[in-house]
Amino acid sequence: MSFQTISHNIILASKSPRRQNLLKELGFDFEIKTKDIEEIYPSELTRENVAVFLSELKASAFVSALKENDLVITSDTIVCLGDEIIGKPTGRADAIKMLGKLSGNKHEVITAVTLLSKEKQHTFYEETEVYFKTLTTPEIEYYVDNYKPFDKAGSYGIQEWIGYIGIEKIIGSYFNVMGLPVKRVYEELFAF
Numbered sequence: 001m002s003f004q005t006i007s008h009n010i011i012l013a014s015k016s017p018r019r020q021n022l023l024k025e026l027g028f029d030f031e032i033k034t035k036d037i038e039e040i041y042p043s044e045l046t047r048e049n050v051a052v053f054l055s056e057l058k059a060s061a062f063v064s065a066l067k068e069n070d071l072v073i074t075s076d077t078i079v080c081l082g083d084e085i086i087g088k089p090t091g092r093a094d095a096i097k098m099l100g101k102l103s104g105n106k107h108e109v110i111t112a113v114t115l116l117s118k119e120k121q122h123t124f125y126e127e128t129e130v131y132f133k134t135l136t137t138p139e140i141e142y143y144v145d146n147y148k149p150f151d152k153a154g155s156y157g158i159q160e161w162i163g164y165i166g167i168e169k170i171i172g173s174y175f176n177v178m179g180l181p182v183k184r185v186y187e188e189l190f191a192f
Contacts, residue, residue, distance in 0.1 A: 008071035022180045035061040051112035059114040077111040079154030095155040104134035126181035128172030
């Protein structure tokens with residue numbers, strides 16, 4: 001079922017079930033194609049430009065395979081505590097350490113999205129401020145052990161238990177924290 005037809009064949013280049021579901025909920029028909037990319041970026045980039053660079057890097061992997069009517073959507077989400085970029089955890093201990101850093105603090109979630117066709121490329125990003133309460137060690141350990149957030153930047157999913165009990169407020173798009181600023185994506189797809 002699609003709400004409105006876009007003249008392009010939309011391809012979502014993401015393994016993230018959250019991004020897949022969010023795009024589906026917008027009412028677009030799309031297919032999923034992914035390519036493995038080593039997510040390395042130049043150290044001198046600003047926070048926003050890291051997300052933009054990685055999203056465009058993912059898009060570049062599709063350039064040679066694009067057909068006439070294809071429109072590829074790539075995306076990258078980063079979590080920032082001050083100037084520190086907090087990526088995906090390497091395991092349980094790292095996830096617990098990351099959440100300990102976020103506990104009682106404000107951090108920013110930046111998601112960049114790239115739209116790519118044979119004719120053009122357009123990248124944009126959204127930033128959301130997230131405020132965590134001070135989490136107890138048992139709360140952090142319970143969450144990590146039961147939800148295993150090892151595929152998530154910052155070691156958490158806002159839509160999971162930790163988001164229910166730990167997030168005091170956000171400023172910006174909730175869905176951006178999940179990995180796709182859906183309102184902006186919707187608008188940009190029609191403008192593309």
